[in-house]
Amino acid sequence: MTVSTYWCERALVDGDVHESVTVAVADGRFTSVAAGQPAPPGSTRLRGVVIPGLANAHSHAFHRALRSRTQARSGTFWTWRNEMYTAAHRLGPDSYHRLARATFAEMALAGIAAVGEFHYLHHQPDGTPYDDPNAMGEALLMAAAEAGIRITLLDALYLHGGLEGSGYVPLEGVQARFGDRSAVSWAERVDRLGAAPGGRIGAAIHSVRAVDPASMRVVVEWADLVSAPVHAHVSEQRSENERCLAHHESSPTALLGEAGALGPRFSAVHATHATDRDAKALASTGSVVCLCPTTERDLGDGIGPTALLADAGVPMTVGSDSHAVIDLFEEARAVELDERLQAERRGAHSPTELLTMATSNGHASLGWPDAGAIAPGNRADLVAVRLDSVRTAGATTETAKEAVVFAATAADVTDVVVEGRPIVADGRHLTIDVAAELAAAVAAITER
Amino acid sequence: MTVSTYWCERALVDGDVHESVTVAVADGRFTSVAAGQPAPPGSTRLRGVVIPGLANAHSHAFHRALRSRTQARSGTFWTWRNEMYTAAHRLGPDSYHRLARATFAEMALAGIAAVGEFHYLHHQPDGTPYDDPNAMGEALLMAAAEAGIRITLLDALYLHGGLEGSGYVPLEGVQARFGDRSAVSWAERVDRLGAAPGGRIGAAIHSVRAVDPASMRVVVEWADLVSAPVHAHVSEQRSENERCLAHHESSPTALLGEAGALGPRFSAVHATHATDRDAKALASTGSVVCLCPTTERDLGDGIGPTALLADAGVPMTVGSDSHAVIDLFEEARAVELDERLQAERRGAHSPTELLTMATSNGHASLGWPDAGAIAPGNRADLVAVRLDSVRTAGATTETAKEAVVFAATAADVTDVVVEGRPIVADGRHLTIDVAAELAAAVAAITER
Secondary structure, three states: OOEEEEEEEEEEEOOEEEEEEEEEEEOOEEEEEEEOOOOOOOOEEEOOEEEEOEEEEEEOHHHHHHOOOOOOOOEOHHHHHHHHHHHHHOOOHHHHHHHHHHHHHHHHHOOEEEEEEEEOOOOOOOOOOOOOOOHHHHHHHHHHHHHOOEEEEEEEEOOOOEEEOOEEEOOOHHHHHOOOOOHHHHHHHHHOOOOOOOEEEEEEEOOOOOOOHHHHHHHHHHHHHHOOOEEEEEOOOHHHHHHHHHHHOOOHHHHHHHOOOOOOOEEEEEOOOOOHHHHHHHHHOOOEEEEOHHHHHHOOOOOOOHHHHHHOOOOEEEOOEOOOOOOHHHHHHHHHHHHHHHHOOEOOOOHHHHHHHHOHHHHHHOOOOOOOOOOOOOEOOEEEEOOOOOOOOOOOOOOHHHHHHHOOOHHHEEEEEEOOEEEEEOOEEOOOOHHHHHHHHHHHHHOO | OOEEEEEEEEEEEOOEEEEEEEEEEEOOEEEEEEEOOOOOOOOEEEOOEEEEOEEEEEEOHHHHHHOOOOOOOOEOHHHHHHHHHHHHHOOOHHHHHHHHHHHHHHHHHOOEEEEEEEEOOOOOOOOOOOOOOOHHHHHHHHHHHHHOOEEEEEEEEOOOOEEEOOEEEOOOHHHHHHOOOOHHHHHHHHHOOOOOOOEEEEEEEOOOOOOOHHHHHHHHHHHHHHOOOEEEEEOOOHHHHHHHHHHHOOOHHHHHHHOOOOOOOEEEEEOOOOOHHHHHHHHHOOOEEEEOHHHHHHOOOOOOOHHHHHHHOOOEEEOOEOOOOOOHHHHHHHHHHHHHHHHOOEOOOOHHHHHHHHOHHHHHHOOOOOOOOOOOOOEOOEEEEOOOOOOOOOOOOOOHHHHHHHOOOHHHEEEEEEOOEEEEEOOEEOOOOHHHHHHHHHHHHHOO
8 A cells, every 4th residue: 555645834624724734645545644743755745735625516517618708798697598508509428528628627727626517418419318328427427537536427307498387398409408208217327327436426406497396306216325415406596486486386495395305415506596494494404505606696696695504504515617717716705705795794604614615515515525624534635725826925824724715716726636646736737738628629619 | 219019919909809910119109000910020929818908996005915814704894994904004115115016016917007006104103294204105106116017196185083973083093194184284295296207196085084075175176286186985885875974964976076076087986885876976077986896895895886887877997906806807807797796687897898997997097098908109008818728718819808807817917018118928027026025025014
């Protein structure tokens, strides 16, 4: 068994930043963590402040192709969705593999050690399954493995084209790609997905717009059997709440609760327009809320009730979702800053709480409870953040935590280790030319 | 007369991004701009997309020392102000020169060609003038010259410690440093300020909290005589509105209007809680509003009525103010993104409008109407932004403008030319080790 040793100039251990921290790693896990020792001979030195690996709890990898392509005109979430559908239409297993590999590598550069990929682009454009019905999901699993990060593939059930006044409407246009024949057919397909090492299969209920209550129950049963995470988009838009209430006489959260979905393995993604009663239901069941603030800004979703959720004791996570930005420091501080805009007060969420959202809470919500903290026995993920860039200069050990959350950007990440394996060094991905692959993969999708 | 020539892979000219743009510069001004030509021999090549120099229309340089030092606890604008006052107490002309030089150099790295420094730290800690009563202002002028950027020193009148139920209260504690004996004494001092080349002297009325109406008039008269910009903090906090209304039966904007301050040379900084009537008054007088979104987020000020201001035809500018972040791309996109959070709609401000805020509008508000656009006769400021970083990869000439506003960060600025003089190349300041000087200057203020 090979033991490797890292010496960190500073490291975040047990909620505080300590100086001169030595960690030993064997078989991808920390075997010891000790502060205040000089660097042992032969150890790899990590400068600045070393934090646990970040968890990106909500991602749609292909949205990376939309970055700076949806900003020219005005509109709403719904007009944006039309542009997103155009990109979705063009992808196949090979082109999706290339785009996702580059996008996950961009995540690695930002210090992300694990991604929750909320996946609904399952079939051929006309809805016919590929010869391998999991070709698209497997492309995503392979992409993450190549980028060097863990993935939880949250395979999403998507059966209906929307919930209108008349009830659920059929899939239309590009949505044909998203749909399995039924929830049972979804479960059969997902059962055939084999996760590679570093991969895990979870479930997703796309939303109350796309999945009826009976079908939700099938997903919940599948997930309960294998103890898998279940994620769902919840109350991102007011109109979802209104239509759900009109049709089901329930809020989306309540409807998911009736289907048995809520619980510690459940993440409600967004919950922007969750009510007080929803927050109580999420809290009482131990459910998680995944916030995606840069996407919620971008799409004009509104500001979520994060102070209310924190008061109710709901664990929160963060995700870069549409990848308008891939920077979990920006996501974490946005949780607090957008709450400040709403409440006109500072400090609903402390820097420690914000970092917990981006690390251990996120990993746990993706089925990796033994990640996100630098502690013996945990998965050995390390992220070194510079304290000597123009953005972070002036920070000290005492203020390092605040500097990471409120001053650093993804560009300040210099080194990333995932389960003991170096992925990023000196700000460069060790195996992928990320910007070049991104440019080529995006061009392949967007050029006509 | 030396003529230098730059060839830009792409450049923003007349509102659109063109390819292969050659600009000639003599005496610090553009003499010609031509698109579609190959690079002339001997020209300096600038890659990515070249935009006009950015203008940071509102800065308090010394707040840079507070970055990541005010985030640990909860509170309000007013508790934050106490921490800011502690830093203010420690500065002298030498330490302020060092801190401002490093901060202005951080701005140069972010593509900022001109700063509006809203300056109120005039005197010794007990209020006694320095032997040279403009020692602090001159330190700022020198700092900007050394960092290579233009400065408009907006010398602020600050007479009162606040506007309470009882009326104006005396300066207290560290505020003693801010105060001149009277508005006339302020004008006499400011008259003695000589701006170096690249510097300009403007006026500021700190706020309706710190300046009574009769004293405002003195500032306005001084500024009218020399056609100087006049800036004032306006309606950043609701309580300012309430106290102003209680004491003066006017909103802050209306009070400034009665004092003759409004007009094309006037910038209302923040205007977060400006009313519809205030917006009309600003519009009808040709006044400008300076938005500082990252500061307004940080301090929990709230979201300003930027769609209303745009509809009313009020020109807007942006500033990094408290320097929680120095990144005018982030400020510009935040104007739009925070409006989206408020309105739950996208696109109140187009990418072109947002870039105009950060460039020509900003320069004009600082008294440099011949800057902020790449056009013959204008000041020759150029900023090259990478389109091949992981953040911007995938952008094309067609989407370059959106990529700059919505995807780029200050870290994507590679080259900066101010009035024909190269200041930043390959992402490095040519004369200042910015991060090292920031670290030393911040430590000198904050360590005990």
